[in-house]
Structures are given as structure tokens and as C-alpha cells.
Amino acid sequence: MDVVSDAIAAVRTGYPHANRLQVSGRWCVRLAPYEGAGFHVVLTGDCWLRTDTGTALALRPGDAVLLPHGAGHILADAPTDPSRATRFDTAREPPVAPAGPSTVELLCGKYRLDHSRSHPLLAELPDVVHLPHDDPHTPELRSAVNLLAGEAAAPGPGSCAALPSLLDLLLIYMIRAWTTQAPAAARWPAALADPVVTEVLRLLHTDPAHPWTAEHLATRAGVSRATLNRRFTTLVGRPAMSYLTWWRMNRTATLLSTTDAPLQSVAKEVGYSSPYALSHAFLREFGVTPGRYRTSRATPH
Template sequence: MDVVSDAIAVVRTGRPSSKRLRVGGRWCVRLSPYEGAGFHVALRGSCVLLPDGGAEPVELGPGDVVLLPHGAGHVLADGPVPSGDVRRAVPFEEVRDADMCARAAEAPEVELLCGKYRLDRARMHPLMAELPEVVHLRDRAGVHRELHAAVDLLARELTENRPGGALALPGLLDLLLVYMLRAWMTESRAGAWPAALTDPVTTAALRALHADPSAPWTNAGLATEAGVSRATLARRFTSLVGRPPMAYLTWWRLTLAATRLRDTDAPLATVARESGYASPYALSHAFSREFGITPGRYRDKARAG
């Protein structure tokens, strides 16, 4: 798998959800902080998103997409809202489509596609961690075509209730998340990971580590894979990724081990072998040092929670 796919796979839990919402007139809804990521697409009309904490409002026009990768609480409204008036916001969970559609019939309509992804933040990949609180992707002609194609497909599935929708919907939601991340990496001017994934040396090393994390990698072997000297690899990789190649590999192996402990019943010896550790003892020692808990207790807590 590639880095972006892996970064999503290790944190995603459960099934994503989405809802198509029509509103009109004067309206204001609140979405509470969420243990995951949320998104909104303005299918028709315009609205304003007000993040919690006093951040600048985000104006969403037709076709705009906004991703809240850290589950920040926020308000959606028909227009600018004075700070004191956000208290009138209706909790999103209490919004009834019949009421909102009645209001929409009396005023210019706004149609939104809203969704959520459940994420386990205990193993957040640094690519996901460095995303800003709000990622606003404006609708611009000829830009991010695949993102807007996925939005169109998702909107149709939610509207038409066609056969196979139970499989199509979560697949399209996963695809939408990938396209939102791609779009952010294309537009980002400050993030380290967009730069890392366009640097040929760092990208070659990351692809090798993610393709076979259990291999007996060394700095020399990884430098050969990237076609540069060890010093060049260490300098460029550490500068862009934030840690040396072998430190990143150790972290990634333990992250994969945590995912397998949570999601499978594989014996510890199997988890150790698949994660690149010679024995369950070696994995337990490294795992406890990284997470402050033994693999067995981690699995029990993950299952209980």
C-alpha cells in the first residue's frame, strides 16, 4: 500500500456515515466535537461555517468542500452569525428533514452533503496529524475533478436509493476522503508531508518501508533503494518526515502491530513476525516503550472500548 492509503487505514474505524440536508430561510445548526473527521459539501446555495474557538468563518459556495480532519465542533448557518447568536443553533442530531424542507420551500434553498469518519487518534499518522483544523477546497473550474466526480456520485446514491447502495455508499465515502487528502496535498504550501511525498528520494524510501515493513531494513539498504548515499537519505528524509528513517520504521511497525492487535485475533507471535520483530518478547518490549502498555493489555482495552 502507499503512504496515504496506509495513513487512512490505520486510523479508520467503523463505517463512515453521511446525510443529504436541504435547508432554507434563517437557519443555524451546531455539530459537536467528534472523535473522527467530518466533511461538508455545498451542493447548492451558500452558507457559513463557524469553527469553535474563534477561528475565522469559512464561506462555502456552490461546489465547495470542507474537511474537518480533527473533528472540531462548529456551526453551520445561512450567513454570518454574531458571536452571541450561535447559542440559537439547533443540534445537528435534532434537525428534522421535514421542518428544514418546509423552511426551504419558503426561501432560497441550500443543499448540503454532510458526513463523518470514525478515527482512532491513538495511532494518528503524522500525515493526518498535520492537517489543519479546517481544509477548505473551493470549487474551481477544472481543478480537483475526481473529487467533484466522487461528490456527484455520492449525492446521487443518497438521493436515488438504488440497489447495491449499502456497499456503494461506504466505498464512495472512503474514496471521497482520499480525494480530499489529495486535493489538500496539491494546494498546501506549508505542510511537511505534501513536500515529502513529492520528493523522489523520500518517496522512494517511504514506499519501500510501507510495501514491506517487516523486511530487515538498514539505512544502507534503504539508501540503495532510493538510489542515494546514506547521508543524503538521512538528511532529506529526516528534514521532511521529522524523524530518521529507522525511527520512522520503528514507529510504523508498532503502529501496524497496534492495528492488528485491535482488529484481529492473531497470536502475539504472528503479530510480532508480521510487524518485523523476531519474537513476542521483542515486540512487547518495544510496544510497551512506545505506548506505555503491554500488547495484551492494549488488545483488551481496544476490545472493551
């Protein structure tokens, strides 16, 4: 198991969605904020992106943009007055314009995520992650973009399975690319580059039910308990045992939302000796009992 995969799996609530947008001439569309993460890949032409918070980016062919917190934003042919934007919903068929010298074609979509249980790695992502096409450090991202664009342009047998898988791959590569180019102040890229912290995270994510202790984790990481506590707390934001408790609660929430397993089985899977002990810890973390949490997630909103 690894942190990035687990972080994504813990908050995913549905299949990703994508479609193609082809426009030309003067145009300006607005995408409202939403529960999840959005992305755009520029296939041809140039355009501008402006978030509701004022971040503005010039986008070129091959550029990829991730909006990990679902920020509202505008896409336009040029820097423009936001008031002239028309609403665009990626869940509907986008307008298609005749091809011309100023045609812009984008692959637009979103991932449905539950931000209420977001892993701190994902929470640390900025509102916009811009990945230019000419970045020499992201060849795998370029390959994923090319595969996705080709599949979207000419669907064939198996496309219904291929597209969601390629979209998942695109998300992983965009997050991975950010960890390699994040500012020095970013905490989680440094955590994932630290061999001691990475080893402890691997142990906790691989087997959260194990009766870990700080001493045991320090021994497995090859450092003293004091060293582990200092490095892990500095880079992750909390001690290893506190992180383990949080991750167990996150796993519990996922199991309650996605399975019908009895609470006793869930408790065993996440490392608690009894349903009572798990319920007490879950109530402290989420403010509701496991039963009420499961019911609320099963009720259509």
C-alpha cells in the same frame, strides 16, 4: 502500498456515515466535537461555516469541506451569533425544509477515526480543509461529489455498499487535494513530492517486516546514507529507521485491535524476531503491553 492509504486504514475504526440536510430561511445548527473527521458538501444554495476556533468560511454550491480532527463547528445561513445555534447530530435524521428560493441542501457526515494513532500526515492537516467547487486542479473530487450526491438522492440496488465506498473515495480525494495546495511550510506534501523520500516510504510501507537498514534503504533510493538521513529527517520529521519503528508499532496496534492473531504471528508480520522483542518495543511506544492494549480495545466503552 502508499502512505495516504495506509494512514487512513491505520486509524479507521468504523464505517463512514452521511445524510442530507435541507434547510431554508433563517437557520443555524451546531455540530459538537467528535472522535473522527467530519465533512460537508454543499449541493445547492449558499451557507456559512464557523469553527469553535473562529475560522469562518462562505460556502457555495459544489464546495467540499473536511474537518479532519473532528472540530466543533456551526453551519448557518449567514454569519451569526454562535449562541443562537441549535444542536444537530449527523447520526439522526436531519430536518427537511420545503424547497424554496433560499433552500440550502448539504451532504453531511463523518468518518470514525482513532486519533490516538494518527499518522503524522493526517495530524498535519489543518482544522478545516476547504475545497472550492471551481478549483481546476481537483476534477476527480468533483466527480466523486457528483456520484455521491446522486447516490444519496436516489438510492438503488447496492447503495448500502456503494455509499461507504464513495465516502471513502471522497476522503482520499479531499486529502489528496490538500497535498497539492498546502502551504509551503507543510512538511508532508513536500515529502510526498520528493522522489527519494517517496521511494523509501514506499519500501517501508510495502514490506515493514523486511530487515531494513539505513544503508540498504539509501542504496535502493540511489543516494548516500547521509543524503537519505538529511532529506528524510527534514521532510518527515524523523530518520527513516525511527519512522520504520514507529510504523511497525502502529501496524501492531492495528493488528491487535482488528484480529485475534497470536502475538507471535503479529511479531513476524511486523518484523520482530520474537513476541518478547515486540512487547518491549510496544511498551516503549504506547506505555502498555500488547496484551493490555488488545484487552482495552475489546472492552466496550
